[in-house]
Each structure stands twice: as structure tokens, then as C-alpha cells.
């Protein structure tokens with residue numbers, strides 16, 4: 001019998017605050033933990049006590065800080081740690097033959113009651129070598145916890161750090177949405193990505209289950225499929241929508257077509273150049289969500305009759321400009337065709353009626369008074385257009401060929417037409433999403449268009465429409481967009497964020513540092529890998545301006561550093577590297593989070609952990625946080641600990657013999 005609950009369709013037990021991912025259980029570990037447990041047990045080590053440190057050696061993403069996350073999940077794991085009957089049965093079948101039955105009885109009675117867990121607060125910035133978790137207790141049980149604790153902390157901290165970095169480059173006023181579930185490392189990876197990207201500073205996720213489980217805002221737009229599922233306005237089953245104030249049913253399509261004609265002059269794009277299927281899709285979406293109308297505007301690149309002529313004109317314009325041209329900002333970014341879909345793709349639109357069998361003049365669903373002549377006789381074929389070069393002025397305004405602008409304007413024209421139609425009926429649209437092309441340029445073009453519409457049609461709120469950008473965005477893309485100048489209000493980020501493509505793992509390790517009160521050191525040729533032995537405390541020393549100066553490790557037997565008193569801080573391995581620090585504030589980094597079978601701190605909510613991340617990052621000087629060549633933050637040991645480590649090192653290092 002499986003005595004763990006599994007939520008419907010999910011793996012989380014819904015127990016209010018103590019929601020626990022159901023896959024997190026004692027068997028979620030490496031086999032060697034259990035075989036070691038047996039060997040410890042056979043060697044009569046059940047009464048041995050040990051101290052393990054959980055720490056990482058390098059910060060991820062070429063950065064100089066890490067956000068610690070995953071603590072709450074570790075505590076829930078300790079709280080529920082227990083081998084079920086079915087676990088024991090499975091182990092009996094799986095472990096090598098000859099394991100004594102009393103060992104299984106021993107396992108069946110194991111809990112984390114005698115374990116004490118110390119940790120830095122979740123959401124705090126952490127640094128290499130300073131243990132983020134310190135765990136004490138019976139050797140066998142603390143050994144058995146290793147893999148599960150590591151898996152709970154490693155990805156969570158990596159993800160929270162990644163998200164915090166995106167937040168730093170995007171700035172605090174831009175919204176960040178996590179769109180990564182479809183590209184994440186499996187369903188559990190996807191859920192953790194949503195949770196910890198929120199912790200790191202994202203504003204929401206498209207992952208609905210994450211919203212339900214973690215109470216994270218869920219947000220989203222719509223996919224290209226929605227736009228491409230319509231090919232003509234004749235397909236619209238309904239065009240009616242209730243006027244927000246009067247409650248009278250009105251024809252949204254009729255109004256949208258009317259506005260589209262007016263707008264075509266203002267936006268300098270003829271209605272023939274815009275897709276009718278796109279218009280139909282937008283009208284239908286607006287009818288479904290009149291108060292939340294947000295449309296994807298980059299589905300169609302519609303080649304106009306003027307394209308060839310425009311291209312020639314553009315070349316001419318570019319030639320003239322190039323004589324006096326500003327620096328090129330991103331020629332063909334990652335193979336990007338400015339404002340265009342790539343790979344020579346062809347988006348075919350048939351004229352109204354041609355695809356759905358509605359006669360060209362019949363348009364059976366259309367009211368008589370709607371003039372469709374702009375769409376009737378058209379067979380517009382979209383083609384991919386040539387790669388062009390974006391050039392920019394110093395304030396980021398790009399020059400793009402007219403035909404590129406015109407194709408993007410199909411989406412903008414249709415969106416604006418539907419948004420104005422909604423406005424007539426008392427609704428305000430939300431905005432657009434751009435998912436291809438030069439996001440800097442297209443966002444500026446979109447904003448310019450909205451400003452023009454706001455002025456011409458006396459709809460000031462159009463100025464404030466939200467521009468969402470997505471498409472393979474990473475930290476560098478955002479930095480580059482910032483340099484170029486853009487008008488994006490919100491980034492939707494998937495793949496790079498959730499897979500942590502730039503560095504897919506944080507190397508947290510779990511090392512034995514003390515057994516039965518005796519320090520243990522693990523030596524290595526690589527000095528960076530030598531462990532810091534003994535039971536230690538960690539302190540963060542602050543300067544008078546409130547910035548964190550240094551993290552200091554000491555033996556637990558030493559008195560904590562005191563405010564205003566000089567402390568000798570030493571590099572753990574380089575004798576000559578030392579400094580005196582007179583702290584203005586001393587923070588003791590560890591709190592007891594688990595003792596005597598209980599969580600002993602009031603656990604913060606996810607929201608509070610998210611706030612903590614920003615507060616903690618503020619204490620770091622900017623030079624530690626910059627993306628390019630950040631200054632390493634110092635981690636030191638007390639003089640006492642320095643001598644202790646080096647004495648132990650000498651005692652343990654075998655003396656070689658030359659022959």
C-alpha cells in the first residue's frame with residue numbers, strides 16, 4: 001500500500017501551507033545512501049553523531065552571488081521522513097541479498113526527530129563555501145538525507161538566482177512572466193521553475209497548476225494557433241458583444257472593419273495588406289475577453305503589391321543613409337530577419353470565401369452594410385523577405401525598410417481596429433505580444449503607432465497599452481534591448497529561464513565535517529575542494545553604509561564578532577591574504593529551523609521569501625552584482641579556524657618519501 005497521497009493529476013499533497021511534492025520521499029535518493037546506511041548499521045554506528053555542511057563552491061552564471069532557495073521543501077521532507085511499509089518491501093527486494101531483517105525494522109522506525117537543521121534564511125544571498133544548511137544528528141539518518149536535500153536545494157537556488165538576474169537586468173518596472181513549462185525538464189522541473197522564478201522576482205507564470213499550488217499569479221496571452229485557426233471573417237459564428245454600459249448587443253466586427261479603414265490611412269498600411277483571418281481571430285478573441293484583450297500581432301508577414309517597389313525604395317534610402325549612417329546595432333541578430341518570420345516560410349491567405357466555401361459576394365454571415373471589397377477579390381500571398389540590416393540612432397530609433405514595417409503593421413492595424421471597436425463599447429484592450437523579429441525596433445514601432453492612434457482617435461489610454469515580448473529571450477537579449485532602446489513593458493521568458501541554459505546545475509555538495517565531536521577534513525589536490533572541517537558558525541559583517549562586507553566562518557566555540565570591534569578575517573587557504581574588519585553590524589547567518597522533530601521558526605510565505613530576495617540583494621554592492629566581471633564577494637575564516645584547518649590538514653596529509 002502506498003501511504004502517501006497524490007493529488008489528482010499532480011504530485012503534490014494539498015495540505016494547505018504544508019503542501020508537499022509527493023515525489024519527495026525517502027526513496028528519492030541514491031542507492032548508495034541506503035547501502036551505506038546498512039554498512040554503518042552493521043559496523044555498529046547507530047549511535048554515532050555527525051555534522052554535515054551543504055554548500056556550493058562556485059556561483060552560477062559567471063556571477064558573484066547565489067540566492068538560497070528550497071529550504072521550506074527541505075523542512076517538509078524532514079517532517080514527513082519515514083519509510084512506508086511498501087518502501088521497506090521494495091528495499092527488501094532490491095538491496096543485495098543477505099541484509100539482516102533487523103536493519104529493515106530499524107529503517108522502518110527511522111524519523112528525523114533527532115536531527116537538528118541550521119540554515120540561512122530562504123531568499124538570502126549566499127556565497128561559495130559558506131554552508132547554507134548545516135545538519136547535525138545520528139550519522140545514519142543525516143547521511144540518508146544527503147541526496148534529497150541536495151536535489152531540493154540545487155535547482156531551487158539555481159532557478160531563483162537565474163530569475164533574480166533577469167529581474168536585475170530588466171529593471172523593476174518591467175513585468176517578467178515565466179512561460180517555460182513546455183520546455184522545462186519534465187513536469188516537476190516545470191513546477192519548480194514556476195515557483196522559484198517567482199521567488200527570484202518574476203511577476204507570474206503561465207503554469208496554471210503552479211498558480212494553484214503556490215498561489216502565484218497566472219498570466220498569459222494566446223498562441224499563433226488561435227490566429228491561424230481563422231482564415232476569414234465569414235467564419236465568425238458571432239460578432240455580437242454586449243455594450244459594457246448600455247448592455248445592448250452590438251456588432252464588434254462591423255465596428256472593427258470601420259475602424260480598420262480609418263486606421264489604414266493613419267498607419268500607412270492598406271487594408272489589403274493585412275490579414276482577414278487575423279482580424280477574424282482578434283474579433284473573436286475580443287468577444288471572449290472584452291476586458292482582457294491582448295493579441296499576438298506577429299503571425300502574418302503579408303507581402304504587398306508594393307513590396308518590390310518598397311524594397312527598391314528602401315535600398316535607396318539605406319544607401320543614402322549609409323553615407324552618414326549611425327552605428328549598426330544588430331545586423332541580422334541570431335539570424336533574425338528584422339520584423340520578419342524566418343526560414344522563407346510562406347503564410348498563405350486565401351481571400352474571404354475562398355477557403356471556407358463562402359461565395360465571394362455572398363458572404364452569408366456578413367451584414368449587407370459591411371464593405372468587404374478590400375478583402376473580396378484578394379489572393380494575398382505572404383513570402384519571407386530578405387534579411388535586412390537594422391541601423392539605429394544613438395537613442396535606439398531604428399530605420400527599417402518600409403515593407404518590413406508594413407508587414408508588422410497588419411497585426412497592429414487589426415489589433416488597433418479591434419481595440420477601437422471595443423472602446424466604442426466601453427472596453428479597454430490590454431495590449432499586444434510580439435514573438436518574432438527585432439523586438440527593440442518592433443516595440444518602438446508599436447508604441448509609436450499606439451501614440452498616433454491615441455492622438456488621432458482621442459483615446460489617451462492607447463498610449464499605455466502593454467507591449468509583451470517573447471521569443472528565446474535571455475539575460476543578454478534583455479541587456480542588448482536595453483542598450484538599443486525599446487518600449488517593451490513585459491517579457492515572457494521560457495526556455496533560457498527554466499532550463500538555466502547558461503548553467504544548468506548549481507554544484508551544491510554535502511560534506512561530513514565532524515563525527516562524534518571530531519573534525520573531519522577532505523583533502524584534495526585542488527585546494528578549492530578541501531573541506532572546511534568542524535562545526536562552524538557563519539556571520540555576515542556589514543559596513544556603516546549597510547553593505548555586506550564579508551562572510552566570516554568561525555568555530556562554534558568562538559564568541560561571535562562584535563560591532564565596532566576589530567576582527568581578523570583570513571582567506572581560508574592563502575596565508576598572506578587577511579584583513580581587519582570593524583563591522584557596523586553583525587548578522588548571525590544561521591537559525592535553527594528544525595529540532596526535536598519540529599520546525600522551529602515561523603516559515604515565511606512565498607511572497608515574503610520573494611521580498612527577502614530583493615532586500616538581501618540590496619545589501620550587496622553593485623560591483624558584486626554587475627553582469628560583466630563582477631567583483632568577488634569575500635568569504636573568510638577567523639584566525640582560530642584558519643589555524644585549526646591548517647593543523648588538521650598537516651595531520652591528515654601523508655608525508656611523501658622521495659627515492
Ligand SMILES: Nc1ncnc2c1ncn2[C@@H]1O[C@H](COP(=O)(O)OP(=O)(O)OP(=O)(O)O)[C@@H](O)[C@H]1O
Pocket residue numbers: 330333334335336337340341342343435436437438439440441470471472473474477480481484
Ligand atoms: N533587437 C534585438 N536585439 C537582440 N536580440 C534580439 C532582438 N530582437 C530579437 N532578438 C532575439 O533574436 C533572436 C531571433 O530569433 P530567430 O532567429 O528565431 O528569429 P525570429 O524572428 O524569431 O524568427 P521566427 O519567425 O522563426 O520566430 C531571438 O532570440 C530574440 O530574442
Ligand SMILES: O=P(O)(O)OC[C@H]1O[C@H](OP(=O)(O)OP(=O)(O)O)[C@H](O)[C@@H]1O
Pocket residue numbers: 179180182183222223224225435470471472473492493494495496
Ligand atoms: O521562447 P521561449 O523563451 O522559450 O518562450 C516561450 C515560447 O513559447 C511559445 O512559442 P511556441 O512556438 O511554443 O508557441 P506559440 O505558437 O504560442 O508561439 C511562445 O510564443 C514563446 O515564443
Ligand SMILES: O=C(O)c1cccnc1
Pocket residue numbers: 179180206219220221222223433470492494
Ligand atoms: O501566454 C502566453 O503568451 C504563452 C504561454 C506559454 C508559452 N508562450 C506564451
Ligand SMILES: [Mg+2]
Pocket residue numbers: 435471472
Ligand atoms: Mg517562438
